[in-house]
Amino acid sequence: MANNKIKFRYGICQNSHMEETGKPCPLCQSKQIQKVIATKDLVCSECKEKLKEIPRPKTFWEKYGTPVIIAAVVLLIGGGFCIYSLLSGSKGPQKINLVQKELTMKVGETQVITPTVEPEGEKATFIFKPQGKIVKATSGGEITALKKGETTIIVKCEENPEIRAICKVTIEDRDTTPPPTDTVLVKQLSIDGGDFSIKVGESKQLSYIVTPEKHDEILSWTSDNEAVATVDDTGKVSAVKEGTANIKIVADRSGVNTSVKVTVTKKPGGGGDEPPISPIERYGKYSGGRAKSNGYPDGTGKLTFTKSYQLNAQYTAQPGEYIQGIFENGKPTFVTYYQKDGTVTKIKLR
Structure with a gap:
């Protein structure tokens, strides 16, 4: 049997300029969907x-049939779900939260306000409105400080104009502060008094x-012959045994330096050189290996301090404390530092 069911076609008028009136077709303005028998021309009825x-177009039941049926079943069994929620879907953003509720900025600085919405995952198009003219804001929440003062920025949401959040801004x-000036280097160094002589056991x-003074x-001070004379960080020279040594002071960046010659002589009354003693032994009592060449601490040993001694920039040993470990030609290298309070620290000194 032939299918005599009448079929239809559907269309929308797009005539935005009618020749008779110069105005859009009313059905074009209303965007009304027109239903035409399939065997006829698909033209506007107006x-x-x-x-x-x-x-x-889908019918009501094609659009909402399943949700309505589900809602009816749920209501029948006492679930209490609302048919409106099933038909209309999401209600959109209900609350705006700000990661930064307060900002402190400097003139010319830029920061970003980061808003979120509840329920999480809802689509939201944010609007940022500064109150006053001391800041400017972009649509992406980028805030630029223009001048000193205090203001607020109101954050709204296009999807729900009733909700808002406020960020307080202090500028x-x-x-x-001026940028750091160029490094000032030493141009000239000289040591007062020039070359000098001292006796074994004495110090100077x-x-x-220095030019310029600032x-x-x-x-830093150095001696090229510590077996004869040593010098500490302050420029104090100590005579060890007869002989000569050059004491130098040098600037670390420019390399400008100068030196003097020290001559060490015997003590009055003769008797030859004093027994070898290393510079560090003037600060404490040493026990352990010694070098054959000059008798200085060398190898494994222990030094118990009788005077304060700066091991490095971080540690200064006090009387009664001691170090134990490896010594090389009178100097500690890899040692363990034992403090009075029980602290034990391994130190590399060279």
Whole structure:
């Protein structure tokens, strides 16, 4: 048997300029979907212009049949779900939260406000509205401080204009601290008094003149023959045994330096050189291996301090404390430092 069921086509009028009136077709303005028998021309019933064909619109039951049935079943069994929720879906954002509720900025600085919404995952298009003209805001939440003061930024959501959040902004003057000046280097060094002589067991404090007086360098003292004379970080020279040594002071960056010659002589009354003693032994009592060449601590040994002694920039040993480990030619290298409070620290000194 032939199918005599009448079929239809559907369309929308797009005639935005009717020749008679110069105005859009009323059915074009209303975007009304028109239903035409399939065997007839697909034209507008008002202006007779050709329609833009579209698929058959879904019926109510095609759109909402399943949710309505589910809602009815749920209600029948006492679930209490609302049919409205099933039909309308999400209600959109209900609350705006800010990661930063307060900002402190300097003039010219830029920061970003990061909002989120509840329920999580809801689509949200944010609007950022500064109150006043001391900051400016972009659509992405980027805030730029223009001048000193206090203000607030209201954050809204296009999807739900009833909700908002507020960020308080404090703007301070920009940092006016001048940038660091260029490094000042030493141009000239000299040691007061020039070359000198001292006797075994004596010491002499050296002083120096530096140009310019204010500079950015570190000055250090050295002796080229510590078996004869040593020098500490302050320029104090100690005579060890007869002989000569050159005492130098040098600037660490420019390399500018100068030196004097020290001659060490016997003590009055003769008797030859004093028994060998290393510079560090003037600060404590040593026991352990010694070098054959000069008798200085060498190899494994222990030094118990009788005076304060700076091991390095971090540690200064006090009387009664001691170090134990490896010594090389009178100097500790790899040692363990034992403090009075029981602290034990391994130190590499060279």
